[in-house]
Every structure is written in C-alpha cells, then in structure tokens.
Amino acid sequence: MAEAKTLGALLSWAQDRLKQAGIAEGALDARLLVEHVTQTTRLDAMSRPERPVSDTERMAVEEAVTQRIAGRPVHRIIGHREFYGLDLRLSPETLEPRPDTETLVDMVVAEARRLGGEDRPWRIIDLGTGTGAIALALLSVLPAAHAVGVDISADALATARINADMNGYGGRFETCQSDWFEKIDGRFDFIVSNPPYIREEIWRALAVEVRDHDPRRALVAGDDGLDAYRLLAAQSGAHLATGGMVAVEIGYDQKESVTGLFVDQGFRLHKAGRDLAGHDRVLVFVAETAREQT
Ligand SMILES: C[S@@+](CC[C@H](N)C(=O)[O-])C[C@H]1O[C@@H](n2cnc3c(N)ncnc32)[C@H](O)[C@@H]1O
Known part of the structure; x- marks a missing residue:
C-alpha cells in the first residue's frame, strides 16, 4: 500500500x-x-x-x-494515446496506434504536397480506421481535406468520431461501418489503410501485451496475413480518382507479396517507405491499368 x-x-x-x-x-x-x-x-x-x-x-x-x-x-x-501530435482515445475494439504508422502519414502528406499542395480539398478514405489515427493525422496537416473513416467495428467508429470531435476535425471527418469497400460509393484521391496483416501462427507467438489487449480482428488476417491486401488490391481501382494513390502499411516481410497483389490488379509501386527501425513498412501504389476513370 x-x-x-x-x-x-x-x-x-x-x-x-x-x-x-x-x-x-x-x-x-x-x-x-x-x-x-x-x-x-x-x-x-x-x-x-x-x-x-x-x-x-x-x-x-x-x-x-x-x-x-x-x-x-x-x-x-x-485510455488514450498520442499519435502524430493528436491525443486519441482508445476503446476495447481499437488498436493502439503505433509510432511506425506515422511513416504512412508522412508519405501521404509528401505526395499531397508534390501533387498540388496541402490546401487542396483532397478526398481521403481510411479503411480500418480504428481510433481514426491515420485519417485524423492527415486532416491535421491538410486543412481542406475531407476523410471517411471506415471500420467493421461500431465501437471503433464511435471512438474515431469522439477523437475527431475532440481534436477539432469533426466537420471534415465522417464514419462508415462497412466491410472494407462494401458500402462505399465514390472515388478518392488517397486510399489509405493499415489493415490487419498478422499471420494466424504469428499471433499465437506474440507478446502477451499485444495478444491479450489489442483486438484480434484489428491484427490477424488469415493464414498468410494477406487477406485484407487481396481485397484492397482488387477493389481500390474502382474507388480511386484519376491520379490518385493507394498507401498501405505492411508487415516488415510483406513488401514483395503485397506489391505482387497490387501489380496483378493493374497498379505500379510508386514508393516504399521504412519505419523507425528501418523495416519496409509502407507501400504507395498508383494505378497503371487499374480501373481509375470516372
Ligand atoms: C491494424 S488496425 C488499424 C487501426 C488504425 N488505422 C491504426 O493504424 O492505428 C486494423 C483495423 O481494421 C479494422 N477491420 C478489420 N476487419 C475489417 C473489415 N472487414 N472491414 C473494415 N475494417 C476492418 C479493425 O477493426 C481495425 O480497426
């Protein structure tokens, strides 16, 4: 005592x-x-x-x-955590946002600057938004952007909504409960996602602090960890605006396999980024032959 x-x-x-x-x-x-x-x-x-x-x-x-x-x-x-300078509330079905994911935000911001500037009304969709971390971080840097945060978890979306309001981005953020693109219409300049990417067998070997406290659905993606990327690769072309980009976080050993999935669907790897430990962590794709015309 x-x-x-x-x-x-x-x-x-x-x-x-x-x-x-x-x-x-x-x-x-x-x-x-x-x-x-x-x-x-x-x-x-x-x-x-x-x-x-x-x-x-x-x-x-x-x-x-x-x-x-x-x-x-x-x-x-x-019950909360800092991400990209934002204070984000956590809840049972949200993943704790990780510093490595800031690499994805930095890369998308750099592309937005290169493509026309921070002030454009960029349309962003964040698939598997969790706390809203990626979408809200992007809104914090891109003042005219609008983001849709998608998740299958109602609990996560309620938390993302609170985080958006608490941080002052509620007016430019909307949520949609959807199984990836299932309920999504329209096209976006940036499709971003940090989907589940852990293989079932790896999950079982993970540190107890991850396994028992982060929601399984936020992390595990089938036997090879690629289920979500397969779907994103197959369906992103139909939701990408002309000249748009898809940016995904990956596991440290997934660069080749995830690139292969996107290339098979008509994308080209535009850039790859590493995390703070030097691991391949983010891939940015552009459409080559993927259906991108409106
Ligand atoms: C790795 S977490 C990422 C959370 C947040 N974007 C971040 O980077 O901290 C993956 C997210 O995908 C969501 N998710 C899992 N399966 C999904 C599905 N079928 N459709 C939409 N979202 C899904 C989970 O609920 C979880 O919030």
Missing part, C-alpha cells in the same frame, strides 16, 4: 514498484499513470513535488500500477 502523501512521493513509489516488477520503461509508465490519475503534468512533478495527493488519487495509482504489473499496456490503462 502506498503511503505517499505528496505528488513527488507517489511518483517515486510508482517508479519503484514498476522497477522491482521488471517493467521495461517503468519510469516512463509510472509518470504517465501518476499524471493521468492526478491530472498533473511533468512540470507539476518537477516544480510542485510537495503537492498533496488525496486518498482517492493514491488508491487509483495503486490500482493502475497493479494493472501495469499484470501486463496491461500503459496506454490501455490510461
């Missing part, structure tokens, strides 16, 4: 507990948990470590530390 009576003491207590439990990044996690519970900032901990903490705050930090030691990811406990 934490005896801490001040913010500084509570933070030290949480850090010690997580360190003793062998939690990697324990110091950072302790800070995030304490800040979340006490609604304080890093600056508060440094400038006002003597700030008193209430019994309720102390008990809530204890509960959060217990959950963290039990393996629950820190952002799941807090």
Whole structure:
C-alpha cells in the first residue's frame, strides 16, 4: 500500500514498484499513470513535488500500477494515446496506434504536397480506421481535406468520431461501418489503410501485451496475413480518382507479396517507405491499368 502523501512521493513509489516488477520503461509508465490519475503534468512533478495527493488519487495509482504489473499496456490503462501530435482515445475494439504508422502519414502528406499542395480539398478514405489515427493525422496537416473513416467495428467508429470531435476535425471527418469497400460509393484521391496483416501462427507467438489487449480482428488476417491486401488490391481501382494513390502499411516481410497483389490488379509501386527501425513498412501504389476513370 502506498503511503505517499505528496505528488513527488507517489511518483517515486510508482517508479519503484514498476522497477522491482521488471517493467521495461517503468519510469516512463509510472509518470504517465501518476499524471493521468492526478491530472498533473511533468512540470507539476518537477516544480510542485510537495503537492498533496488525496486518498482517492493514491488508491487509483495503486490500482493502475497493479494493472501495469499484470501486463496491461500503459496506454490501455490510461485510455488514450498520442499519435502524430493528436491525443486519441482508445476503446476495447481499437488498436493502439503505433509510432511506425506515422511513416504512412508522412508519405501521404509528401505526395499531397508534390501533387498540388496541402490546401487542396483532397478526398481521403481510411479503411480500418480504428481510433481514426491515420485519417485524423492527415486532416491535421491538410486543412481542406475531407476523410471517411471506415471500420467493421461500431465501437471503433464511435471512438474515431469522439477523437475527431475532440481534436477539432469533426466537420471534415465522417464514419462508415462497412466491410472494407462494401458500402462505399465514390472515388478518392488517397486510399489509405493499415489493415490487419498478422499471420494466424504469428499471433499465437506474440507478446502477451499485444495478444491479450489489442483486438484480434484489428491484427490477424488469415493464414498468410494477406487477406485484407487481396481485397484492397482488387477493389481500390474502382474507388480511386484519376491520379490518385493507394498507401498501405505492411508487415516488415510483406513488401514483395503485397506489391505482387497490387501489380496483378493493374497498379505500379510508386514508393516504399521504412519505419523507425528501418523495416519496409509502407507501400504507395498508383494505378497503371487499374480501373481509375470516372
Ligand atoms: C491494424 S488496425 C488499424 C487501426 C488504425 N488505422 C491504426 O493504424 O492505428 C486494423 C483495423 O481494421 C479494422 N477491420 C478489420 N476487419 C475489417 C473489415 N472487414 N472491414 C473494415 N475494417 C476492418 C479493425 O477493426 C481495425 O480497426
């Protein structure tokens, strides 16, 4: 039981507990948990470590530390996570957005700049939007763009809607519950997606923090991990505006197989991007013979 009576003491207590439990990044996690519970900032901990903490705050930090030691990811406990400078709420059926996915956002923004500038009214569709991470990050940089966030999960779409409103992009973001393109009409300048791409057998071997806390439907895509790409490759041409692009996140070893699927459907690989660890992570395709005329 934490005896801490001040913010500084509570933070030290949480850090010690997580360190003793062998939690990697324990110091950072302790800070995030304490800040979340006490609604304080890093600056508060440094400038006002003597700030008193209430019994309720102390008990809530204890509960959060217990959950963290039990393996629950820190952002799941807090219920939100930062992505591309946006604060995004999480819910049971949303994936925690990963920093690697920012590579996809950067690449699409670069293409938008190259093709005509940030200020164009770009039409974007984000398939498998989850928290809305990719779509909302793009809207944050492209001020006249409009995005449709598609997901099969109603829970994810409700969360994406809250995130859009909370971050000030609600007026340019709409949601659609659909099995990929099934309920989608119209054409888009950018079709973007971070679909599920993990093979069934890999899923079983994943770290418990991913397997037990990220929704399976957000991650697993059949025996070879390519089910979603097959569908996106086959159907994107019918939804792409002239000169448009398809940008997908991939698993580190999927560049060749995913490129093959898109090439077979009349696309050409325009660019490939690597993540922070240097793995192939994003592929951008343009239509060559894929049906792209309106
Ligand atoms: C890897 S997560 C990506 C979430 C978010 N875009 C991100 O990058 O953090 C994949 C998303 O695809 C959604 N999804 C899975 N199957 C789907 C389907 N058949 N149709 C539409 N979305 C689907 C999941 O619910 C999940 O939100």
